[in-house]
Amino acid sequence: MIAVNTRSRALPLVAGAVAGGLVLAVPLAANSRQAPTGAVWFVVALALALLTGVAKTTTV
Amino acid sequence: MIGTIGSLVQETSSRLRWLLSVCLYSVACVGAALLLGLALGLAGRAQRATAAALGLRAPFAHAEFWLVGLLALAYAASDLGAFPLPHPTLRRQVPITWWRRWRPYGAALMYGASLGLGFMTIIPFGAFYVVCAWCLVGGDPLAAAWVMGAYGAARALVMFPASWGAYRHRGHTVEWLSSPLFDLDRARRWLAAVLLAVAVAALLAGVLAR
Numbered sequence A: 001m002i003a004v005n006t007r008s009r010a011l012p013l014v015a016g017a018v019a020g021g022l023v024l025a026v027p028l029a030a031n032s033r034q035a036p037t038g039a040v041w042f043v044v045a046l047a048l049a050l051l052t053g054v055a056k057t058t059t060v
Numbered sequence B: 001m002i003g004t005i006g007s008l009v010q011e012t013s014s015r016l017r018w019l020l021s022v023c024l025y026s027v028a029c030v031g032a033a034l035l036l037g038l039a040l041g042l043a044g045r046a047q048r049a050t051a052a053a054l055g056l057r058a059p060f061a062h063a064e065f066w067l068v069g070l071l072a073l074a075y076a077a078s079d080l081g082a083f084p085l086p087h088p089t090l091r092r093q094v095p096i097t098w099w100r101r102w103r104p105y106g107a108a109l110m111y112g113a114s115l116g117l118g119f120m121t122i123i124p125f126g127a128f129y130v131v132c133a134w135c136l137v138g139g140d141p142l143a144a145a146w147v148m149g150a151y152g153a154a155r156a157l158v159m160f161p162a163s164w165g166a167y168r169h170r171g172h173t174v175e176w177l178s179s180p181l182f183d184l185d186r187a188r189r190w191l192a193a194v195l196l197a198v199a200v201a202a203l204l205a206g207v208l209a210r
Helices: A002-030 A039-059 B006-013 B015-053 B063-079 B096-102 B105-116 B127-138 B141-168 B170-177 B184-208
Strands: none
Touching: A002 A039, A002 B184, A039 B127, A039 B141, A039 B184, B015 B105, B015 B127, B015 B141, B063 B127, B063 B184, B096 B105, B105 B141, B127 B141, B127 B184, B141 B170
16 A cells, blocks of 8 residues: 555656656757766756755755 | 754754854865765776776767666666665764764764765665766766765755754754655655656767767
8 A cells, every 4th residue: 555655656756757857868968979077967967966965964 | 864963953052153063064074075076086087098098998879878877767766666776885874972072063074074975874865876976987077076066065055954943943853853854755756756857868868969
């Protein structure tokens, strides 16, 4: 029962994440000619690092 | 985290001591994170230089994006409960003895330096390892330092409102720490969704890039 509830909560997140990833892919692809340190990649990594830091401090 | 480094929170009994403690914690936290990013970026650069010197090439174009994308996908699935993946750390927690021995300022510095490195405590989010991987495969020490520095800054700056909140809710700390803001499963799900978006974007970028 708990697993079913977790999945039902996770599904919209997964769908949103895939849609977000599709939107993000175009500028990232345009930015991927050399190393993954181009401007768009940098912003994505920076956002991921910020979110991870906030989540880590508030929860664990 | 707020609960486990309550030492910084407890200093709110004196505003000046609290402010100094949290500032020292923040400086150490950001500094350690910057150094970690720099080290990862330098390691990535050295790996690229070594591969170039040996004449080694990636088996296919844009291997870096595939690597980051697949790692992000694997950790997103793991965080959503599909399968377990290792979350390597050096220690499981910061020692309370630091607080007893060097309180408040020395302990704040030590906690900041330790927590800024990330892998000195439990890491429940795969996103941390994906960020490390990005720093490594990018091979750009400066960019890596900025990205890891952002991780350290986020960890440090959250301490200001969080510890102040703990002070304001000191009469009912347990209820406050039970609020959705501190819900680990909720945070893990949201971070997994962000990670999944990064994975989809990275893999597609690897395909689309010319």
